[in-house]
Amino acid sequence: MVIPLVAERVAIARRVMETGRVRVNLSTTTEDALIRETLSGERVEVERVVLGHEVATAPNVREEEDGAVLVVPVLEEILVVERRLVLKEEVRIRRIATTETVAETIPLRRQVASVERLSATASEGSPDAQARPEDGTGDST
Secondary structure: OOOOOOOOOOOOOOOOOOOOEEEEEEEEEEEEEEEEEEEEEEEEEEEEEEEEEEEOOOOOOEEEOOOOEEEEEEEEEEEOOOEEEEEEEEEEEEEEEEEEEEEEEEEEEEEEEEEEEEOOOOOOOOOOOOOEEOOOOOOOO
16 A cells, blocks of 8 residues: 655745835025134235445344344445445335134025825826825834
């Protein structure tokens, strides 16, 4: 006598199923922002001091007033019976620190996203699509 043995097997299949759709719209807005900033800089004044006296050797460039003034000697050689070195003038260059407050309006852009959840059966352009706007809180119902 032959007894047949039966065994069951399981076959698992997967399929992708659409459960819903979302539509995301981005919009950009622009708002003006007023900025204020203090700018620092320097400007230079040049003062010419006429001296007109003789010197034995050429003086060096020097600084005065704790480095705020740079003194540059200007020499001229004149012909007499003999040559003499005459300090004709000095050029004084003064550094002056300045500050300026600048206000300017600049545009700032900001994007806002609105998300609509669509039903799974509604096609993208159909008028019977049931749209529910998302509030952006992450609650997906």
